[in-house]
Amino acid sequence: MSTLYIVATPIGNLEDISERARHVLDSVDYIACEDTRTSSVLLNHLAIDAQTFAFHQHNEHQKLEHLMNILDARQNVAIISDAGMPGISDPGFLAVRAAHQAGHSVSVIPGPDAATTALVASGLPCDKYVYEGFLPQKKGRQKRLKQLVDEERSIVIYESPYRLQKLLEELRKYMGDQRMAAVCRELTKKFEEVVRGPLKTVFDTFQLRDEIKGEIVVVIAPKSYSE
Numbered sequence: 001m002s003t004l005y006i007v008a009t010p011i012g013n014l015e016d017i018s019e020r021a022r023h024v025l026d027s028v029d030y031i032a033c034e035d036t037r038t039s040s041v042l043l044n045h046l047a048i049d050a051q052t053f054a055f056h057q058h059n060e061h062q063k064l065e066h067l068m069n070i071l072d073a074r075q076n077v078a079i080i081s082d083a084g085m086p087g088i089s090d091p092g093f094l095a096v097r098a099a100h101q102a103g104h105s106v107s108v109i110p111g112p113d114a115a116t117t118a119l120v121a122s123g124l125p126c127d128k129y130v131y132e133g134f135l136p137q138k139k140g141r142q143k144r145l146k147q148l149v150d151e152e153r154s155i156v157i158y159e160s161p162y163r164l165q166k167l168l169e170e171l172r173k174y175m176g177d178q179r180m181a182a183v184c185r186e187l188t189k190k191f192e193e194v195v196r197g198p199l200k201t202v203f204d205t206f207q208l209r210d211e212i213k214g215e216i217v218v219v220i221a222p223k224s225y226s227e
């Protein structure tokens with residue numbers, strides 16, 4: 001029986017790779033990478049010279065067969081994404097399901113992910129939260145936003161820097177200017193920052209900037225939360 005390893009990798013700071021992740025990546029027969037060029041930076045940093053192949057959202061269905069053939073041939077495979085935990089708004093789920101169904105072992109090597117890092121950094125309640133990932137960009141977006149208005153858990157949303165202000169405007173429209181929120185940007189990196197406060201304050205802070213750059217997670221407080 002073979003093992004499919006799901007290996008979390010850093011979301012910015014290469015020092016966040018775990019010893020166990022390093023060991024597994026060094027020992028598997030193949031590494032399935034979301035982007036082989038991106039992952040080569042990490043693998044070079046770790047001095048790991050592994051056989052890699054691309055496994056991303058556009059070829060995931062097609063490459064799944066290749067991945068399963070490797071496991072069936074009693075070889076081990078690790079999946080890594082560009083950053084963080086595979087399967088979390090990244091490829092991984094289909095392979096984990098297929099490996100379970102085929103009777104292979106699945107082993108997750110835990111590590112960084114942007115959602116829980118942001119949630120804890122936000123200073124908003126983290127005893128219960130809902131992970132929304134990226135909201136739909138067009139169809140279903142307004143409906144989803146309306147459904148989130150009465151949420152009594154903290155809400156974690158991934159967003160592009162180019163669409164941050166549009167999202168904050170929408171959140172203000174549906175949830176009101178006073179709902180507490182935090183924008184967590186460039187986590188674990190040199191220009192890491194958390195901008196937190198009522199939605200209007202957070203919006204105004206970014207409105208003053210010429211440009212909004214970097215990777216962003218928005219955390220919104222539960223409906224009844226106040227401070």
Ligand code: SAM
Pocket residue numbers: 011012081083084085086087088089090112113114115157158159160184185186187188189215216217
């Ligand atoms: N699998 C990843 C994880 O475990 O978080 C998420 C991959 S998803 C394609 C990429 C999104 O994650 C970015 O658009 C951003 O919303 C968030 N993200 C990734 N790295 C981040 C960082 N260092 N700081 C803030 N957000 C980050």
